Amino acid sequence: MHGTLNDQSLIYLQIARMLEDDILRGVYREGEQVPSTNELARGYNINPATAAKGINLLVADGILYKKRGIGMFVAPGAGEAVRNKRKAAFYDGFVKPLVKEGASLALSGEELMAMVSRAIEEGDAK
Amino acid sequence: MSAEVLKTQGLCKSYGANQVLFNLDLAIEPGKIYGLIGRNGAGKTTLLGILTGQNTKNSGTVTYGDQPVWENQAVLDQICFSRELQPTLFSGPNNLKISHYLRSAAIYYPGWDKEYAQRLLEEFGLNPKKKISQLSKGQMSMVTILIALASCAPVTILDEPAAGLDVVMRERFYQLLLEDFAQTGRTFIVSTHIIEEAASVFENVIILDQGRIIENCHTEELVDQFRYISGREDVVDQVCRGLEVLSTHQMGRHKTVAVRGGGVKLQNALQSDVDVSPMNLQNVFVALCGHGDGQ
Amino acid sequence: MVKSFRFLLQFAWINLGALLIFALIVTVGSLLTGVPGGADNLFSTYFSVFPLMVLMILYIYAFALCTSNLNLALSFGATRRGFFWAVQGICLLYILVGWLLQGVLAALPSLLNWDFPERFPMLRMCGFTSWFFPLMSLVILCLGCLAGIIFIKSKAAGIVVITLSGVLGIVGMVALFVTSSAVRDFGTQLFGSLPLWLTAGAVALVGVSEVFLWHTIRKFTVK
Numbered sequence: 001m002h003g004t005l006n007d008q009s010l011i012y013l014q015i016a017r018m019l020e021d022d023i024l025r026g027v028y029r030e031g032e033q034v035p036s037t038n039e040l041a042r043g044y045n046i047n048p049a050t051a052a053k054g055i056n057l058l059v060a061d062g063i064l065y066k067k068r069g070i071g072m073f074v075a076p077g078a079g080e081a082v083r084n085k086r087k088a089a090f091y092d093g094f095v096k097p098l099v100k101e102g103a104s105l106a107l108s109g110e111e112l113m114a115m116v117s118r119a120i121e122e123g124d125a126k
Numbered sequence: 127m128s129a130e131v132l133k134t135q136g137l138c139k140s141y142g143a144n145q146v147l148f149n150l151d152l153a154i155e156p157g158k159i160y161g162l163i164g165r166n167g168a169g170k171t172t173l174l175g176i177l178t179g180q181n182t183k184n185s186g187t188v189t190y191g192d193q194p195v196w197e198n199q200a201v202l203d204q205i206c207f208s209r210e211l212q213p214t215l216f217s218g219p220n221n222l223k224i225s226h227y228l229r230s231a232a233i234y235y236p237g238w239d240k241e242y243a244q245r246l247l248e249e250f251g252l253n254p255k256k257k258i259s260q261l262s263k264g265q266m267s268m269v270t271i272l273i274a275l276a277s278c279a280p281v282t283i284l285d286e287p288a289a290g291l292d293v294v295m296r297e298r299f300y301q302l303l304l305e306d307f308a309q310t311g312r313t314f315i316v317s318t319h320i321i322e323e324a325a326s327v328f329e330n331v332i333i334l335d336q337g338r339i340i341e342n343c344h345t346e347e348l349v350d351q352f353r354y355i356s357g358r359e360d361v362v363d364q365v366c367r368g369l370e371v372l373s374t375h376q377m378g379r380h381k382t383v384a385v386r387g388g389g390v391k392l393q394n395a396l397q398s399d400v401d402v403s404p405m406n407l408q409n410v411f412v413a414l415c416g417h418g419d420g421q
Numbered sequence: 422m423v424k425s426f427r428f429l430l431q432f433a434w435i436n437l438g439a440l441l442i443f444a445l446i447v448t449v450g451s452l453l454t455g456v457p458g459g460a461d462n463l464f465s466t467y468f469s470v471f472p473l474m475v476l477m478i479l480y481i482y483a484f485a486l487c488t489s490n491l492n493l494a495l496s497f498g499a500t501r502r503g504f505f506w507a508v509q510g511i512c513l514l515y516i517l518v519g520w521l522l523q524g525v526l527a528a529l530p531s532l533l534n535w536d537f538p539e540r541f542p543m544l545r546m547c548g549f550t551s552w553f554f555p556l557m558s559l560v561i562l563c564l565g566c567l568a569g570i571i572f573i574k575s576k577a578a579g580i581v582v583i584t585l586s587g588v589l590g591i592v593g594m595v596a597l598f599v600t601s602s603a604v605r606d607f608g609t610q611l612f613g614s615l616p617l618w619l620t621a622g623a624v625a626l627v628g629v630s631e632v633f634l635w636h637t638i639r640k641f642t643v644k
Contacts, residue, residue, distance in 0.1 A: 007406040010346045011326055038308045045300050046326040047159055048308050050346065104399060180495050180643040202498040209496055212644070215489040216573045222493075226431070233427050234497035 015054030129156030130191025137186035161328030206279035237278035263290030425507035483565025
């Protein structure tokens with residue numbers, strides 16, 4: 001079972017992203033252990049080296065750390081680190097495509113802003 | 127002998143006047159799962175046969191840890207080449223029983239794990255008393271897989287193991303392969319037609335096209351070099367200037383191209399009004415080896 | 422070589438068992454149908470040509486020895502060299518068992534005081550007293566292996582070798598019966614005039630076929 005993996009981006013990036021999402025959602029809290037390379041590989045039917053690459057990416061970003069002989073753990077401040085990382089990518093990943101799509105629909109800047117404001121209000125109302 | 131590099135240099139093979147392998151250089155590093163993909167007749171089985179000393183070559187060297195492979199029992203003990211089983215042997219149906227195959231495997235493979243073989247036999251629901259000629263294609267594939275896994279050889283090669291298996295059994299095969307790899311870290315080379323399913327299993331991929339190795343690298347790194355760019359034809363053409371175009375597909379003014387290239391050139395593409403989407407290994411393979419047929 | 426020998430032994434012991442059973446049937450059948458007393462029936466015929474039967478059976482066994490077995494052994498990672506020597510070992514086993522069986526059968530008429538022991542000239546020619554039988558077995562086995570492995574490469578060439586083996590076999594048998602008056606002294610005549618050409622011819626034949634076999638196996642590719 002590849003589970004939620006798709007072919008829209010490289011697998012190791014998806015693994016990293018899924019772990020980050022889980023950290024943000026509180027599935028793994030600071031100081032808790034995350035699945036090992038082999039567990040991830042088994043769970044998603046992927047090569048352990050690919051799973052390891054995803055985990056190493058997070059280690060390099062300071063989101064996970066390794067306890068020798070035991071496994072991988074969520075670093076202190078990981079949640080903050082993930083949010084900062086995503087904020088940096090937010091502009092290129094979400095805002096620019098939004099604007100590009102808006103432009104292709106011939107929406108004006110004001111119409112776009114209005115939609116964004118409305119979405120924020122609806123979000124706050126929940 | 128710990129795991130070593132299985133290497134060939136300058137490998138050429140011809141059948142009579144017909145050359146099938148052209149000056150191949152290949153090094154199989156230990157501890158990885160390799161995928162060997164190529165179209166029918168590309169030379170996959172021939173290459174694997176030569177790497178394992180089972181077939182002859184015309185020129186070039188084949189070594190394992192710098193020892194020649196040919197007729198070298200010490201090296202051959204480290205390698206298992208599990209080929210597709212034949213329902214017929216030279217003269218008539220293959221009347222060997224599965225138990226015969228297993229006993230022979232136990233004789234030849236020093237690392238043969240009898241319990242592992244028994245577990246797989248039960249899981250696959252195979253009756254050891256049955257003759258090979260009485261098995262379905264899927265069951266023959268299962269025997270191939272069983273022998274490969276239970277051999278516990280440091281370098282294990284499977285030729286089209288998934289042929290004849292239904293999708294559920296294929297998934298189970300990948301699971302078994304990965305479980306074994308996770309436990310033993312032995313080197314696997316799997317040649318297959320069914321590319322996309324197996325892509326996430328292969329750490330490295332070797333693409334053989336018409337007797338030449340056109341790619342041999344890390345799977346995800348390879349795939350990351352390719353993109354589909356689609357949109358209005360004039361915009362697409364402009365964006366693709368400076369990128370290596372592999373294939374083109376056009377419907378009216380809608381044009382989709384498969385390109386190779388990365389970095390800055392691709393960034394520029396993202397600014398324009400085109401869709402840029404990733405390609406998976408199968409797409410990449412077809413783009414590289416399709417040779418424009420069926421366009 | 423040991424691995425290939427064990428591998429071939431799996432099939433060889435079944436063949437040897439069949440040979441043993443055949444010998445047993447012929448012997449017991451003969452004993453039960455009055456052959457010792459001079460009866461002339463199916464069993465007495467088979468009893469008298471037993472060595473020839475063994476040679477024919479060994480030819481068939483040898484034919485199958487280097488065909489699919491070789492392919493299978495190589496696909497499991499055997500060396501061609503190891504397989505070649507394992508084949509020699511198996512052939513030796515076949516020769517020894519064949520020799521023992523026909524030797525025992527040859528000794529029976531005199532041991533058990535059968536009537537008219539001269540009914541069985543072929544057995545008297547063989548038995549344990551001369552090298553005739555092992556030599557012929559060796560020739561037959563070599564030709565058989567060679568015929569088998571050539572047959573799978575080229576049916577035409579294979580048929581040629583089979584025919585050749587048959588012709589040689591008949592020629593050898595006829596030559597021996599021509600000199601059957603000297604049968605009793607065969608043991609001392611082994612290096613005499615007529616049988617010398619037979620011995621030399623046999624050894625040469627074995628040498629040539631072994632060389633051919635070695636080269637054919639060396640070039641064999643797994644299908």
